[in-house]
Amino acid sequence: MSSEDKKPKERIGVYICHCGSNIAGVVNVADVSKWAGDNLANQGVVVSRDYKFMCSSLGQELIQKDIKEQKLTRVVVAACSPHLHEPTFRTACKGAGMNPYLCELVSIREQDSWVHTDKIAATEKAKAIVAGGVSRVVHHEPLIPLKVPIHPATLIVGGGIAGIQATLEIADAGFPVYLVEREPSIGGHMAQFDKTFPTLDCSACILTPKMVLVGNHPNVTLLTYSEVQKVDGYVGNFTVTIRKGARYVKTADCTGCGICWEKCPKKVIDDKFEAGLGYRKAVYTPFPQAVPKYPVIDDINCTYFQKGTCKACEKFCPTNAIDFTQKDEIMTVEVGNIILATGWDLFDARRVPNYGYGRLANVFTNMEFERLSNSAGPTGGNIVLRDGKTTPKSVGIVHCVGSRDKNYNNYCSAICCMQSLKFAHLVHEKTGATVYNFYIDIRTPAKAYDEFYQRIIEEGTLFVRGKVAEITDAARNPGEEGKLIIQVEDTLVGKQRRIPVDMVILSSGLEPRAGSKEVAKTFGISCSADGWYIERHPKLDPVATMTEGVYIAGCVQGPKDIPASVAQGAAAAARILGKIQQKEIALEPIRATVIEEKCSGCRICNTMCPFSAILFHEDTMVSEVNPALCQGCGTCVAACPAGAITGTGFSNEQILSQIDGLLLLTLDKKKEAAVA
């Protein structure tokens, strides 16, 4: 391996970034830079510098100047993670006339200065990392990015407010959108809400016009009652398999007149739209303003499907639109980009035994209350107890149910404070009841939110700072009989209180959708331990994912309110529109290639490839990699017993020499001896 006597063939520049004090605070950057210049000269290092911020324009110019003046053929930057600034330094090199793939960025921040405290050990590790980068960069090859065309259509999964916003942005810009929604109608959770904070405008009034626009848009193919089954391909060219559920209603003939659900004899508790507080029929649309207007027959509850007789809907349908023979339909669509906006599920409050939900009749969840308060809801907007008639005289609203709690979900659900304040207002306005809000902290950090909090205080809502310990019907003191007693420490007083109320509303938190992990797998993206999808960068790229061409918007990324969901929907759409307008996309040229002369035709690699990118030529008895299908994982490279497959960007030479470098086997031995 020793190349002591050989003259190095490349001229390499090494640049050590201080990143302010982020790196320089732990790693002695000047020492690393000097060490690299002294000890790696045998590898071809001709310049080694350290600089305050390599990613700044001055830092980049420094590299460019050296490339030109020192005739550098390779560049190694030791700074942050390549996932952050690899494109920056590649572009800088390209600007100075060097092939961008001849630049190597090694991480001495995320993998060194930020994770270690021992300054000497961290400096030594930085030297090894730089040595690894230098010995690797020698074997880099000039590459040309792969260009692939981008299909102009976009798939949007989830028809809540985030998905609706994204759909309209893209469709209005003139590009086709497939909007897939699992439920019979789009609208999502927002369609269930009564009022929206902090302005208290009616949720349906601001949502339904957008739903109608989606339903009528010439560029939108609306696929409700449908689910994505499979996603193949890659950015620009995804092939998506969608299962369209059988509605048992011919949408071409149906006018949405509503006679079918009027005549249907089968009443079902509606645990979705009405949150279990109301009923629907076996043939139904979730709510009157549903888009599309066509109903579905719920075959699990339909008398005909279960018992073989009834068909009342069919008999009464004026347009003969009912079709009991419909089957689920499988369709495939081609799209260039995907947005996931599948939203959230409500935390199941039954999991908190001390709050008694499911055991104590007058403990309600937030979604139940939304329906209770909604004038289109099961009580016509009357806020009443579970008996359906009694108006409560006192109501307790409990914050943080299932949130900020290591027993359940550790995160803050973000919307509950404002939602609870909204509930306090609605209860106060509609019933005049005494309202208590039980909170740990009030979090109102958005435009006009804290003002709303002030308003609720002014309206006379009583605030008790303390996480509710238990809700019970076991009366202990006079005045508690027949009431729900909220037992809590009023932490500002430092005393335990027992507050009897008629009704309790639990502000249950937001959870990732059940099955979010499976959906993540289908789309090839990652999921946090909680189940929320991981964005490309938590601050600077919140709507993209690690997978090119797949974006996320709304609560699928983490709990958020309506304005934030809308902003993300629009942001994801803007990102995609930018891509579509470029018409093609440059992909990392990391691909495997079979060297025909070395291939023995054993076909071991053929079955290794999950993308079926390797074909076997029966005539010549060799395998070949189709670069359009290859994703560059390199498994075949590792598997080939003959070493006949090479992988660009991650060749055996590159990695083996990086190992040498990391183990400091490449050092200038004479220098080392001199030091010793």
Place this chain on the structure above:
Amino acid sequence: MSEYLFYPGCSMESSAKAYYHSVMSVCKSLDVKLNEIDDWNCCGATEYLSLDITPAYALIARNLALAEQQANGLNTIVAPCSACYLNLSKADHYMHEDKAFGKKINTALAAGGLHYDPGQMVVRHLLDVVINEVGMDKVKERIVKPLTGLRVAPYIGCMLPRPDYNKRYSDSEHPYELDDLLRALGAEVIDFPLKTACCGGHMTQIGPDTAFELIRRLISSADDYKADVLVALCPMCQMNLDAFQGQMNGYFHTNYHIPILFFTQLMGLAFGEKPENLGFGSEFVSAHEAMQRIGVQTPLPDAAKPAPKKPAGLPMPPARARAGQKITIGNEEASK
């Protein structure tokens, strides 16, 4: 036949003999063999932990070490007392989780020639074993006299479902295991809201005002629900609610009368055992009337006794003790 190591705990030999006899009777019916750990010692209840942590855990761990020594292929210790159960599982849990702590306790044990490998023994309460190992099917098979018509308040108390290091119970606040068992016996089970509330613990000895209030909450709630009896599964809970019910009534000027029975006493009845052999009659608040309602004759409470000559707490003349020993003799005969 299933076999377990058995840690009875001190109360089973003194204040909770009714529990002891009924446990033995029920286990016999269910083909459960209990091998009492030889030379076990007191678990220290909640008292030693209050004084000195290390000796407290060493005291508990001595039992675990003995159990491991005598295991003979078994790995489960059954404790019928909730406090003993919790202490044993707590010691095992922390010795396992906190390795340095485990080492420290073993250093102490070594002074007595003992050693315990954390995680080796599994500690379970009798209720858990009955429900999850013996199984409800077998319990149902044994029932010859269902408790039809008896309204019971299932009372679990604190230390069984909490902190529940090994997540053995359905819930830490409203577990349903005891309800299911009692329902299987044919009793009418109320949805007792305070089923895991505190009985007062040692407060009866150090802060009676607090203890009486805690006892009142439980008794009055059971009374609100018109329970005939309250069913306990811990000697301490039974003692507090039964023996102090009278004093509590005096303190609050109330007149509650809720008999407190062990779950094994009711199981024994349903299995057809004679009430005398299950420790009936040893309760302060007599269950006679409640049991008569479902056609079971339990021994009548003893006739009023002459006033004692000495205040409580000091040793009593042996003659008094003999009167109570009848039960023991009766049981011995029955087991022959």
Place this chain on the structure above:
Amino acid sequence: MTEETKPFEPVMIGFTCNWCSYRAADMAGISRMKYAPNVRLIRLMCSGRLDPTFVFKAFAGGADAVLVSGCHPGDCHYATQNYKAMRRFYLMKRVLNQLGIESGRIKLLWASAAEGQIFANEITKFVEEVRALGPLNWNKTSAEIPVETKEEVTA
């Protein structure tokens, strides 16, 4: 501190995949979680790219231990390639063992992009384990190295 009393600091090479474990390392960095500085990472696109010769090369070059890490089973960015890595891992472990290397010197770690904490903790743990094994000693006869007969089924 004299040379003799200095604790042995193992040198370790870690192979990470671009999508999960390298990002777990990034996440550990972003969150400033601390771990032992003994491991030096190499980024591969996928744990499936791990050619066993890389591992042999690392040991031959003086590494005291090798970490192989990738996405959790079922989470692979390339569908199923981490399963292939897993199979190779067990084979490698056996071969290395027969060559006279304690099987405790190679470790397989699944870490998702969100699991910076797990990544950091596991590295610190691994360093301690290897420190206990001492420096890699090729001159040991294979008889001195216990040959593992049992293989754990899952990592």
Place this chain on the structure above:
Amino acid sequence: MSEKVTLVDPPSAGPVAHEDLSLLNEVSLCTPGDSHLEMCIQCGTCGGSCPSASAMDHTPRAIFAMLRAGMRDEVMKSNTPWMCVSCYYCTVRCPQDIHITDVMYTLKNMAIKSKMVQDSTASDFSRTFISYVKNYGRSFEIGLAGIQNATHLKLAARLPNMIPMALGMLTKKGMSPLPPKRIKGLDGLKKILDRAQELEAE
């Protein structure tokens, strides 16, 4: 006992005096396992759950805030840990997984060691209980109750009520008025406890 006059500290004019910022850590270290004590968010779940909160001079939550503020004397003198009934409601409900009941045991230990226990009714009970355990290997309920009630003024008032009860213990429950039989391995147990006591002091 009434002649023992307790002087009330003069009203504090300013902020907490003698902040002892090592206090929280000390409590944490003395508690087996990881107590997560430093994670308290002051939500009050513990104080709201506590069945004996009304008898406490500070709620558990307030005690944790005082530990943070380094108010050593105030915490050591507080009756809060002594009123704990070990019901573990706070422990299972705590959103931060703080082992509150275990922390209460630690605080009791520390208060005894620092000789700052204000009302010894509870600690005396524990001592008597354990003295039986040390001498016999088993507890002795009747003897214990007798000593406890006879030696504490505030309990003595109820002695008349206790008489029929004690009688019942002997007759109905068939309890023996004699101390329990000593366990066989009492010597070994003593050695274990002595060694543990040494380790505790380390």
